[in-house]
Amino acid sequence: MVVVDPDDLKVGDHIYACRAAGYAHHGIYVGEVNGVRYVIHFNSTTNGGVVGSVSTASRWSKNKACQVCGHVENVNLGVVKTCLDCFLKKDELQLQCYIGNSKPSNEVVKMAYNLLERGFGEYNIAINNCEHFATFCKKGEPYSGQVENASMMINLLPTGPLPFRLFNLYLSFRKQGNHR
16 A cells, blocks of 8 residues: 555546545546546446445445546446546545556556546446556456455355355356456
8 A cells, every 4th residue: 555645646647546435446547627627437336336346435425426527426437537536535545566467558548538538337246346447458358356355365265155155156167268
C-alpha cells in the first residue's frame, strides 16, 4: 500500500482508495483537464449497487450531480469517468505498484477509454469488479488480489460451505483461461 499525493500521479497509474466497508475501489488515472484530475473506473452495473457489489451510499450523497464532473452515483453505472474527488469519496489516494510487465501509460489510458465506450461486462464483486478492470487496463489480464485473498481465507476453513468451495473451483478454472 502506497499513499500518494495527487500531485505525484502519472497518467496511466492504477490507483485505489480503501473504503470503510473493508474493500478497496480501483481505477485508472487518465489525466488532468483545466485543473480537474480524472479517473476511469468500474462501478456496479445495477442501480443501487446490488448483484455482488458493496454500496457506500451511506457515506456519499446519492443522486446529486458532482459540481465538478457531473457524475451521479447510482445513476451513472458501469465504466465511468469521474473527477478524482468522486472516485476517492474522501478516502486516501493509494497507488498500486507494478514491477515489470505492465503496459506503457498511453496504452493503459487508451484501454481505459476504450472500455469507457464499450463497457466491461456485468459487475460482479467476485469475478468482474473494479480491480479486475484496473489490472486489465494495466496488464491486459484481469486480476483481483482482494478476491484471491478472500478465496485463500475461505480455503483455510476446514470444510467451507459448499457455495464457497464451488466459487473456489470456479476461480481455479477461470485462471486457466482468459475470460475476455
